[in-house]
Amino acid sequence: MIFTTKIAAAVNESLQDLYTQDITGSTDNNFQFQINDTKPEFEGDYTIVLFALVKSLRKSPEAIGQELGNHLLKNNPNFFSSYNVIKGFLNVSIKNETLSSLLQENYQNKNFGSKAKNNQKVMVEYSSPNTNKPLHLGHLRNNFLGWSVAEILKANGNDVVKTSIVNDRGIHICKSMIAWQQFANGATPDSTKEKGDHLVGHYYVKFNDEYKKEVADLIEQGKSKEEAEKEAPIMKKTQQMLLDWENGDPKVMDLWRTMNGWVYKGFDETYQRIGSDFDHTFYESNTYLLGKDFVQEGLQKGVLSQKEDGSVWIDLSDKNLDQKLLLRGDGTSVYITQDIGLAKQKFEEYHLDKSIYVIGDEQLHHMKVLKETIRKLGMPFADNIFHLSYGMVELTTGKMKSREGTVVDADDLINEMVSTAEQHTMELGKVKDFTSQELKELYEILGLGAMKFYLLRVDPKKKMLFDPKESIDFHGFTGPFVQYTYARIQSILRKVATENFDFSKGIPSNDLLPMERELIISLEKYDTAINDAANELNPAVIANYVFNLAKLFNAFYVNHSVMNAENEEKKILRLHLSVMTANILKNGLHLLGIRVPQRM
RNA sequence: GGUCCGGUAGCUCAGCUGGAUAGAGCAUCAGCCUUCUAAGCUGAGGGUCAUUGGUUCGAAUCCAAUCCGGAUCACCA
Numbered sequence: 001m002i003f004t005t006k007i008a009a010a011v012n013e014s015l016q017d018l019y020t021q022d023i024t025g026s027t028d029n030n031f032q033f034q035i036n037d038t039k040p041e042f043e044g045d046y047t048i049v050l051f052a053l054v055k056s057l058r059k060s061p062e063a064i065g066q067e068l069g070n071h072l073l074k075n076n077p078n079f080f081s082s083y084n085v086i087k088g089f090l091n092v093s094i095k096n097e098t099l100s101s102l103l104q105e106n107y108q109n110k111n112f113g114s115k116a117k118n119n120q121k122v123m124v125e126y127s128s129p130n131t132n133k134p135l136h137l138g139h140l141r142n143n144f145l146g147w148s149v150a151e152i153l154k155a156n157g158n159d160v161v162k163t164s165i166v167n168d169r170g171i172h173i174c175k176s177m178i179a180w181q182q183f184a185n186g187a188t189p190d191s192t193k194e195k196g197d198h199l200v201g202h203y204y205v206k207f208n209d210e211y212k213k214e215v216a217d218l219i220e221q222g223k224s225k226e227e228a229e230k231e232a233p234i235m236k237k238t239q240q241m242l243l244d245w246e247n248g249d250p251k252v253m254d255l256w257r258t259m260n261g262w263v264y265k266g267f268d269e270t271y272q273r274i275g276s277d278f279d280h281t282f283y284e285s286n287t288y289l290l291g292k293d294f295v296q297e298g299l300q301k302g303v304l305s306q307k308e309d310g311s312v313w314i315d316l317s318d319k320n321l322d323q324k325l326l327l328r329g330d331g332t333s334v335y336i337t338q339d340i341g342l343a344k345q346k347f348e349e350y351h352l353d354k355s356i357y358v359i360g361d362e363q364l365h366h367m368k369v370l371k372e373t374i375r376k377l378g379m380p381f382a383d384n385i386f387h388l389s390y391g392m393v394e395l396t397t398g399k400m401k402s403r404e405g406t407v408v409d410a411d412d413l414i415n416e417m418v419s420t421a422e423q424h425t426m427e428l429g430k431v432k433d434f435t436s437q438e439l440k441e442l443y444e445i446l447g448l449g450a451m452k453f454y455l456l457r458v459d460p461k462k463k464m465l466f467d468p469k470e471s472i473d474f475h476g477f478t479g480p481f482v483q484y485t486y487a488r489i490q491s492i493l494r495k496v497a498t499e500n501f502d503f504s505k506g507i508p509s510n511d512l513l514p515m516e517r518e519l520i521i522s523l524e525k526y527d528t529a530i531n532d533a534a535n536e537l538n539p540a541v542i543a544n545y546v547f548n549l550a551k552l553f554n555a556f557y558v559n560h561s562v563m564n565a566e567n568e569e570k571k572i573l574r575l576h577l578s579v580m581t582a583n584i585l586k587n588g589l590h591l592l593g594i595r596v597p598q599r600m
Numbered sequence: 601g602g603u604c605c606g607g608u609a610g611c612u613c614a615g616c617u618g619g620a621u622a623g624a625g626c627a628u629c630a631g632c633c634u635u636c637u638a639a640g641c642u643g644a645g646g647g648u649c650a651u652u653g654g655u656u657c658g659a660a661u662c663c664a665a666u667c668c669g670g671a672u673c674a675c676c677a
Contacts, residue, residue: 039620049619051657061657088657089620130677170677284677311675320603321673328675335677364604365672391605392671430637446639457625458613462606463670474639477613477625484639492636544614547624554640563636578636600639 002102002524003094004035007046010079011035014071019057032056043084044091045521051088061088096510099520100573104506106523107576117157118534123346124150126358127164127276131263132176133201133402135270135410137393137466138360141455143276144593145390146358148456148539151591156534161350165282165342168260174241176200177255178234179207189262195269195411196262201402208403210234270410274448275593282342288333290341295327298377319372326373339370340377347381354384356537361389361461388537391463393455408468418447420471421480431599442597446480449594453479456592457543477547479594482585485550486596489582492562496575507576509569515556519577522552526584530591539592546588553581 015031032052038044048068050061057064065085072092073080081095126146129135135143150160167173180187180203189196211234218228229235244252271277295312298304306312309329316322326337346355357367367387375382393400393408400407421443425431431442454472458464474480512520529545532538562578565571586596 034619036619042620047620051619054657087620167677172677309675325675330675332675334675360671361605362671363677366677368604389605394670424639428637428639430639462613465612467612473612473626475626476639478639480639481625484637488637488640490637495636540614544624551624555642557636558632558638558641561636599637 002527003046003521004528006079007035007048007092010072010076011048011068014068014075015053017075018067018071038091042086042089042091043093044082045094045517046092048090048092049088050090054088065090094517094521096512096517099512099517100507100510102524103520103573103576103580107503107580120158120353121161121351122153122158122354122356123161123163123350123352124153124356124358125163125165126150127271127278128167128359129164129267130167130172131197131200131260132173132204134195134197134266136400136402136407137410137413138400138407140274140410140413140451141390141393141464142358142360143271143274144452144455145388145460145539147276147593148542148591149356149358149388149537151593152530152533152537152539152542155530155591158534161280161352162278163280163282163346164278165284165287167284169245169256169285169288171238171242172204173256173260174238174245175207176204177252177259178238178241179203179210180259181255182210182234189265195266196264197266197270198409198411199266200259200263205403205405207234207238270414273414273444274410274452284338287342287345288338290345291337291339292327292333292341294340294344294377294379295333295337298326301378303376303378314373314376316369316372316376321369321372324369324373336366336370336373340374343370343374343381343385344379347379347384352381352384354386355381356386356388358388358390361391361463363387364389386537388460390460394463394465396465396467396469408466414448414451417451417472418443420474421446421450424474424480425600434599442600445595445597446474446483446600449479449483449589450474451479452592452594453482453543456539457547459540460538479589479592480600482546482550482589483594483596484600485553486582486585486589487598487600488557489553489578489585490598492578493575493582495563503572503576505572507569507573509573511569512573513560515552515559516573516577519552519556519581522549523577523580523584526588529588533591542588542591546585546592549581549588550585553578553585 011033012031015033019031034049034052036047036049038047050064050068053064054061062085065088069083069085069090069092073083079095079098081093083090083092085091124146126149127139127143129139146162150162154160180200183206184203187199189199192199211232214232214234215225215228218231219225223231241252245256295304298314299306299312304312304314304326307329310331311325311329312327313323313325316324324336325334326340327333343355346352359367364387367385367389371382371385371387374385395406395408398406422439425439425442425446431439434442450472455464457477472478526545526549529541533541556577560574562571562574565574589596
């Protein structure tokens with residue numbers, strides 16, 4: 001970022017000096033060019049692409065390149081060391097002195113991280129589970145994404161509020177409750193030694209099994225499928241329970257609170273383990289009546305219309321979106337009604353500039369409708385609602401369906417990852433002196449690191465394929481690879497620390513090897529990575545950056561010794577490089593919710 | 601059917617606001633541990649960037665059409 005903006009400014013200045021008179025017509029001095037990284041097969045650090053200038057200057061790209069390169073060097077003798085022109089590409093190299101003083105400066109600032117100050121108040125809503133079943137792989141993607149995006153936005157200078165809305169009411173919750181009443185014989189998490197969310201989840205599946213059975217029986221007795229589905233006793237009981245719940249029936253409320261309590265306890269355990277946290281949690285049981293007022297207001301304003309049966313609609317056909325029901329004939333609200341109410345509440349209570357919803361892409365349409373409805377209702381924040389939609393996690397073995405129990409359970413997967421980490425660690429045998437407590441901690445760091453990296457390294461928008469039979473890798477483009485690089489550097493620092501280096505004296509040499517230059521330039525790009533990731537709401541940008549940096553360091557590591565450097569000056573330089581790389585790897589991984597081990 | 605998203609190496613994915621010979625990881629093959637951690641490093645093979653046409657100095661990238669896959673279009677949440 002620092003370099004590209006600096007180069008852009010320098011190029012602009014030179015172009016103005018050289019060609020202002022030559023430009024006919026426009027006087028805004030707007031020169032078109034592009035700055036790219038120089039491809040490794042050419043000499044140089046950055047490449048200025050000149051083709052776009054050819055037309056307005058009416059010169060050959062080679063001529064422009066020579067003139068511009070020459071002028072740049074003359075004008076910025078402390079910044080550029082050399083240039084070359086190949087076809088329409090002007091490759092420039094940055095001076096060693098500039099690079100090492102940048103490293104020096106950033107070393108003293110402790111970080112290359114973003115200095116951006118956006119100062120926006122942003123809410124990120126993510127996780128948003130149902131309290132009738134445990135979390136599965138899809139929820140993990142959501143949690144990791146939401147948490148990471150929130151941290152990335154913070155790193156980019158925003159004030160971020162993390163929230164979750166818990167879907168704790170409704171017919172599906174009653175299903176688990178009814179099935180528990182009928183089949184559980186009073187089983188509790190304590191009596192069964194099972195995590196509460198799993199226990200409740202079983203009865204959700206059980207409901208579905210029983211329901212199917214009853215429907216089949218009724219069909220056998222001669223009912224139509226439709227009739228059977230309506231009349232199945234367990235479904236009727238469930239619907240009655242929902243009514244009782246809405247009327248505040250003490251017995252139902254009691255059971256509801258108890259069973260939700262079990263689920264929350266289970267969720268908390270999982271959240272704590274994966275490091276998900278929220279500044280505020282909304283509960284649907286509190287928010288589901290929100291939004292009705294706006295419907296009334298909208299009616300008065302004439303934005304909404306009412307049908308004969310009393311139902312209220314909004315017409316979005318001008319936005320290519322059809323009509324949408326906002327209030328049923330009996331006056332009860334639907335999902336989107338409360339969403340409108342909650343959106344408004346969020347903006348007002350928190351004075352938000354932006355509200356981001358981390359929700360699967362199957363709700364793209366819903367979110368579009370929500371946004372347009374809010375706009376039509378005249379609420380000013382419609383444009384500040386963003387849907388960070390992510391693709392489903394699909395299994396090689398078919399679709400995940402909680403109802404049918406064909407999901408990759410979050411807790412199971414985490415356990416599996418952690419034990420794989422243990423297995424690898426045991427095989428390598430590098431930490432035999434660790435206490436059992438330290439080992440346990442290490443396995444968590446590595447197992448979760450592998451899993452988070454795996455889920456975050458791909459573009460959120462894309463759906464991803466997961467093979468439950470194949471374990472997530474610990475080699476190559478993975479979390480453990482980056483963690484390993486960090487641990488390696490710590491190993492160097494542990495050995496050198498005893499020698500009491502005086503870093504305050506700075507880097508005494510400007511004699512840089514190609515790999516040392518590459519590392520500095522790469523470190524400098526962390527800032528750009530954070531910016532890009534924040535603008536795109538895409539943690540994969542960070543994952544890719546951090547991986548490339550680690551790869552670069554490893555190549556450097558095998559070629560050049562820090563401890564036994566050619567001379568004292570080299571040693572100091574490389575220590576700076578090592579510390580900075582470790583800092584950024586740690587910081588970058590943190591943005592992905594991944595911790596680093598000191599040894600592994 | 602309408603709308604939206606995707607199709608890049610055997611597999612999983614980068615690259616997509618147009619730029620040089622399309623990149624990683626896994627898998628395959630060949631090397632590297634008396635020197636700071638081999639969860640590592642070096643190298644090799646592997647491509648009709650779904651197809652066809654267009655735009656231009658230049659297209660994986662932009663446009664159009666077609667094919668394939670998916671999501672969605674509730675008085676469910």
